[in-house]
Structures are given as structure tokens and as C-alpha cells.
Amino acid sequence: MMGMITSAVVFSKDDSTIKIGGLGPLTGPVAIYGVSATNGSKLAFEEINKNGGILGKKVDFILLDEKGDSTEAITAYNKLVDNDIVALIGDVTSKPSLAVAEIAAEDNMPMITPTGTQLNITEAGPNVFRVCFTDPYQGVILAKLAKEKLNAKTAAIMVNNSSDYSDGVARSFIEEAKKLGVEIVSKEGYGEGDKDFKAQLTKIATVNPDVLLIPDYYEQAALITTQAREVGIKSQFIGPDGWDGVSKALDPSAYGAIEGSYFTNHYSLDDKSEKVQNFLKSYTDTYGEAPSAFSALSYDAVYLLKNAIEKAGSTDKDAVIEAIKNSKFNGVTGHLKFDDKNNPVKAVTVLKITNGKYSYDSVIQ
Numbered sequence: 001m002m003g004m005i006t007s008a009v010v011f012s013k014d015d016s017t018i019k020i021g022g023l024g025p026l027t028g029p030v031a032i033y034g035v036s037a038t039n040g041s042k043l044a045f046e047e048i049n050k051n052g053g054i055l056g057k058k059v060d061f062i063l064l065d066e067k068g069d070s071t072e073a074i075t076a077y078n079k080l081v082d083n084d085i086v087a088l089i090g091d092v093t094s095k096p097s098l099a100v101a102e103i104a105a106e107d108n109m110p111m112i113t114p115t116g117t118q119l120n121i122t123e124a125g126p127n128v129f130r131v132c133f134t135d136p137y138q139g140v141i142l143a144k145l146a147k148e149k150l151n152a153k154t155a156a157i158m159v160n161n162s163s164d165y166s167d168g169v170a171r172s173f174i175e176e177a178k179k180l181g182v183e184i185v186s187k188e189g190y191g192e193g194d195k196d197f198k199a200q201l202t203k204i205a206t207v208n209p210d211v212l213l214i215p216d217y218y219e220q221a222a223l224i225t226t227q228a229r230e231v232g233i234k235s236q237f238i239g240p241d242g243w244d245g246v247s248k249a250l251d252p253s254a255y256g257a258i259e260g261s262y263f264t265n266h267y268s269l270d271d272k273s274e275k276v277q278n279f280l281k282s283y284t285d286t287y288g289e290a291p292s293a294f295s296a297l298s299y300d301a302v303y304l305l306k307n308a309i310e311k312a313g314s315t316d317k318d319a320v321i322e323a324i325k326n327s328k329f330n331g332v333t334g335h336l337k338f339d340d341k342n343n344p345v346k347a348v349t350v351l352k353i354t355n356g357k358y359s360y361d362s363v364i365q
Contacts, residue, residue, distance in 0.1 A: 017060040018053070018315060020045075020305070021080035023090030023100065025068035030093055032245065033294050037092045037115055038063055039287055040298035047282070048302070054309050066091065070099035077103060086315040087111070089301050092294070094118035094135075094165055101128045110320045112305055114297040117241070118164050122342040127321050129342045131301045131333065135165055138240040138264050139172030141348045141364050142213060145262060147180040149350070149362065150236055152210035154185045158200060158224055160216045162192035169215035169240045185209050197224050201231045209235050217242035222249035225257040237261040244293050247356040255356040264348050266293040267333040268360035271349075279332045293333070300331035 022041055025034035045061040053059055062083055066073035073096035080088065087110040091097040097116030104111045105125025112129045113121060119136055122128045133141075146152040155177055160166035174184055185207045188200035201224070204212065212228065212235040214221050221243050228237070239246075243263035247255065269280055269290060279299060283291040291299075304327060305320075311327075312319035328337050336344035352361040 016057065018055065018057050018309070019060045019062060019083060019085045021077070021083070021085035021088045021090070022061055022063035023066050023073055023076055023080070023088065023096070024063065024092045025096075026063075026065035028067040028069070030068040033115070034065075034068070034092050036292040037294040037298040040114070040283070040291060040295035041089050041302050043283055043286055043295075044299045044302035044306075046286075048306055054306050055314070061089075066096055068093060068096065070096045072096075073100050074103060081107060081109070085109075086317070087305055087309070087320060089114065089298065089305065091116060092298075094121065097121050098124065101125065104128060108317050108321070110305070110308075110317055110324060112301045112324070114301040115294050117168075119168055126325075126342070127317070129324050129338065131297045131304065131331070131336070131344060132241070132266060133346060133348060134343055135168030135240070136172035137343075138348065139169040139174075139215070140176045141264050141350075142169070142215075142238055142240065143173050143176035143180055143182065144364055145238060145264070145350060146177065146211045146213075147182050148364075149262070150211055150238075152182050152236070154183045154207070154209045155211045155213060156186035156204045156207065156209035156235065157184065157188070157213045157215070158197065158204070159187065159189050160192065160220065161189040163216065165217075165240075165242065166215045170213065173213055173215070195223060197227050198231055201228050201233060204228075204235075205231050205233045208233075211236045211238055214239045215242070218244065218246040219249050221246050222254075222258075225261070226250070226254055229257045239263040241265050241293060244358075247353070247358070250356070252356060258353050259355070261353045262361065263351055263353075263358075264364075265351050265358075266349065267296050268349050268351060268358070270360035275330070276332055296332045300329070300333050303331060304329050 024038040064076040066076045077100045094116045097113045101124035114131045117135045159170040186204045308323035311323040336346040347363045347365040350361045351358040
């Protein structure tokens with residue numbers, strides 16, 4: 001392990017870089033998220049190294065593939081620790097992030113998950129932070145969207161019973177909707193990997209809700225919305241950040257199913273701020289495609305860590321953790337500070353889908 005380093009210490013030649021670990025599903029079923037996220041991290045580290053590194057040292061970003069699997073993630077994390085990393089950017093999806101967080105807490109390893117939204121990830125220890133908002137926070141925002149923007153009086157929910165992500169959004173949506181006077185008229189469930197939802201959707205069609213919340217990732221959302229229209233549901237569809245990518249999962253001829261839908265996300269490419277537009281250009285020039293929210297959150301996670309290490313003046317773990325905790329950070333995904341559970345307090349962007357494109361609609365806090 002690296003010893004304590006203070007700003008007064010001259011770095012030895014044997015210690016010429018700062019090693020920072022990265023984890024993500026670079027292969028496997030959720031690789032689209034892992035590649036997009038870690039591309040954001042890599043871009044940030046490339047920029048940092050071009051501009052003199054951190055504390056005058058180049059960063060060695062050691063990125064490992066965990067295939068979207070919790071056991072693989074723990075193995076990969078242990079390899080990173082053996083490589084003397086001083087902090088971790090990752091993991092990407094919630095289950096591996098929680099598995100790693102529990103071990104990183106034992107090591108007191110500064111850890112920032114850019115995109116792990118499951119509520120209990122940061123409860124693993126005071127060393128664990130996140131840049132994204134949580135699943136329950138999105139549920140609250142979606143209930144506000146239903147009531148305040150869409151004037152909904154009734155709502156139905158299609159929840160993935162196999163997913164903590166889906167359940168976390170749904171539960172807090174129900175709680176907040178009741179407070180706001182939106183009646184939950186139907187709640188139907190399904191399992192991971194299900195492809196046919198028509199039985200559940202036919203039941204929902206009979207109560208004709210004003211909005212239908214589909215708290216799941218984009219592949220499932222694409223199937224459910226298409227089948228919902230096929231059984232005659234006219235409701236307004238709303239969803240969380242897992243919807244980012246839903247157009248890619250549909251043939252353009254099927255865009256009508258999601259036309260006019262709203263989903264919560266972490267930022268919008270339409271944001272005219274210099275910070276967002278510079279990031280958009282740099283990412284697109286590097287990778288030949290527009291960055292997803294996962295890319296932007298990971299990019300922010302890296303700069304948040306950089307600022308914290310510089311504020312700490314060293315890579316001492318306690319000092320870095322303290323500096324992250326006290327951060328007031330302006331990033332591509334907005335301004336954030338941390339609450340007492342190391343979750344960011346930040347605004348949520350609402351996007352509207354038109355002709356398969358996601359356009360900035362509003363910000364809700």
C-alpha cells in the first residue's frame with residue numbers, strides 16, 4: 001500500500017504516478033453502460049494528464065472489466081488494490097457497486113460511483129460517494145413531474161419485481177404521489193428477462209390511468225411501451241434515467257410508442273452552458289458519438305476526485321475522503337454538494353422524447 005503522503009513530501013522516482021482504479025462492465029449484457037461510462041472517465045484523465053496531472057504527477061488510470069457481475073467486480077477490485085490504487089472510480093451499475101463498496105469500506109478506500117443509483121451503496125461506509133442521484137430521489141421527482149407538469153390525477157406502475165432499481169423508484173413514486181394527491185389505480189409486476197407484458201398491460205388499460213410509470217432500463221421500457229400501445233393504453237409514459245437509450249432499442253418505425261414520453265436524467269446535450277458544450281465537443285471528437293448521461297457522470301466523478309486530492313494536498317485516504325465530503329462541485333451534470341449519507345444534492349433534468357430524440361424540457365429539484 002502507498003504510505004501517507006503530505007504536500008511537503010517530494011515524490012520519489014519509484015512513485016512517479018498516482019494510480020487510480022476504475023471498474024465497469026466492458027463486456028457482457030450491460031456493456032453499453034460500462035463502455036459509455038468508462039469512456040467519460042478516460043477522457044477526463046487524458047485531459048488531466050495533458051494539463052500536468054494531479055499534484056504534479058501523471059495519473060495511471062487502471063481500468064478493469066467486471067462483466068456486470070458482483071463476484072467479478074470484487075475480484076477486479078482486489079487486483080486494483082494489489083496495484084496500489086489510491087482511489088476508485090466505479091463501479092457502474094448498482095449491484096456490483098454495492099458489493100465493491102462493502103469491501104472498499106473495510107479498506108477505507110476513497111470510492112466514487114458515478115452511476116450506481118441504489119440507495120444503500122453509500123451506506124457501506126463514510127468513504128463511499130456517488131455523483132448520480134438515487135433511485136428513491138428519482139421516484140419523488142417523477143411524482144412531482146406527474147402532478148405538476150402533466151396534471152395527472154391517476155397513475156399506474158409496471159414494476160420489475162427482480163430489480164432493486166425498479167422497486168426503489170416505484171416505492172418512492174407511490175409515496176410521493178399519494179402526498180401530492182395522485183391516485184395509484186394499478187400496479188403490475190414482471191420478472192427479469194420477461195418479454196411478454198400484455199396480460200399486465202391489458203389490466204392497466206381497463207383503468208385508463210393518466211400516466212404510466214415504467215421504472216426500468218431502456219430495453220424493457222422499449223418492449224413495454226410498444227406492447228402498451230398495442231393493447232390500447234393511451235396514458236402518458238414516464239420513466240427514470242434507465243430510459244436513456246430507449247430510442248436505440250426501437251426501430252424508427254416504432255418511435256410512435258414513446259412519442260411525447262418524459263424521463264428523468266442527469267443532464268441534457270441541449271444545455272447551452274460552456275462546460276456542457278465543451279464536454280460534448282471533446283467527447284464526440286474522441287469517440288465519434290454523443291456522450292450519454294453515464295459518460296457525463298463519470299467525467300464529473302474524475303474531476304471531483306481530482307479536486308479533492310488537490311484540496312487534500314496528498315493521496316492520504318482520510319484526507320481525500322474528507323475533501324470529497326466537503327466538496328462543492330460544478331460539473332457537466334450540474335452543481336452538487338453531499339448530504340449526510342454521501343448522496344449528492346442536485347437538480348434533476350427532465351427530457352422529452354420527440355421523433356426518437358431526447359430534448360431538454362425542464363429541471364426539477
